Amino acid sequence: MILVTGGLGMIGAHTARALLDLGQQVVVTSHRSTDVPSFLAGEATVERLDVTDREAFLALGQRYEITDIVHLAGSIPADDPVAYFRTDTTGLLNALDAARSWNVRRFAVASSIGVYTGRSENPWHEGLELPDAELPHLIVAFKKAVEPLTIHALQGSGVHPILLRIGSTWGPLMDPESPFNFVPPYVSALQRGEQPAPLRAGEGGDSCYAPDAGRAIALLTTAETLNHTIYNVSSGRPAMQSEFAEALQIETVPGGQLTPHLDISRLTADTGFIPQYEPSAAVAHYVAWRSKNPR
Missing domain, CATH: 3.40.50.720 (NAD(P)-binding Rossmann-like Domain)
Incomplete structure (x- = not known):
């Protein structure tokens, strides 16, 4: 056990x-x-x-x-x-x-x-x-x-x-108003019928569902x-805010910067791990989860 x-x-x-x-x-x-x-x-x-x-x-x-x-x-x-x-x-x-x-x-x-x-x-x-x-x-x-x-x-x-x-890392069970990741608060805003601020198309970095x-x-x-x-x-690649914006159907503005992400070559080599959720799939799964769960 x-x-x-x-x-x-x-x-x-x-x-x-x-x-x-x-x-x-x-x-x-x-x-x-x-x-x-x-x-x-x-x-x-x-x-x-x-x-x-x-x-x-x-x-x-x-x-x-x-x-x-x-x-x-x-x-x-x-x-x-x-x-x-x-x-x-x-x-x-x-x-x-x-x-x-x-x-x-x-x-x-x-x-x-x-x-x-x-x-x-x-x-x-x-x-x-x-x-x-x-x-x-x-x-x-x-x-x-x-x-x-x-x-x-x-x-x-x-x-x-x-x-x-x-x-x-973000996803089901995360604080829906978390200051550590923008996706849950954005989904909360959309659920309330609000239009959140545009995301920056050039912003990206580490992200794991x-x-x-x-x-x-x-x-x-x-x-x-x-x-x-x-x-x-982690996911092993940078995730761009433009990807999340497309999945959430919200606007983007120019600008932003790319921050470092984690290399997971060692994890993959020793366990065969490959992420199952790209940003679009993660957003779709999370939105469906939040439609039935508060966090």
Whole structure:
């Protein structure tokens, strides 16, 4: 059985769905949310868990025979950065403690495309040295710290760490007014009968639809063999705002710039992963989902 912490969040839920599609048994944990998405209902086992509670976390191993862990649980920073770092570091350490105690095969943990901030190359690949640069958000700062903490905590344990450098992911279950991606708020505006601002035809960069991200993580977790520890998780190509504008049937204006995207050659070579959703297909799927679901 595979444990997915944060398994009712956007990426976690789609990872759980992909694992189920691969024939795996899955237990997902959630701290606050009790709403199980329709695509998981009745198939994944759901456990309420505060990952900062070490005793409760380790107790899962007494109820389930867990073979692998995908640690995606995380909190949202408030006013106190130290409190945020303390909470998410405690959750990470408890998950690592569980991985060692249960002698799992693999421990996959969320990192971020943001760790490459400061590199000028395009695309970004896993062999690049991470620069000492000012990071755009507290979450990115924590994700960058996750990588050495995980590697050193599992050293000599027999547990294979997988660092998931996850790209700009959006899709079902994302906050419909998210400031991190323009598509959900644009769909919300269109549902309200409003006309959102035109998109910039020359603007583009990394973009990955959540079901694709979940499937990539599931393939990395279940692959018979892996040749690396660090994997980029995304679509592998830049997505242009003009593509989304065409799918949403809204106007574009000239201008914009192309920002770096993630190279997924390593992911594809080791798992055979190929994205299923181009921007037009992703928008069509997401609009259909939002017509029946609030987020």
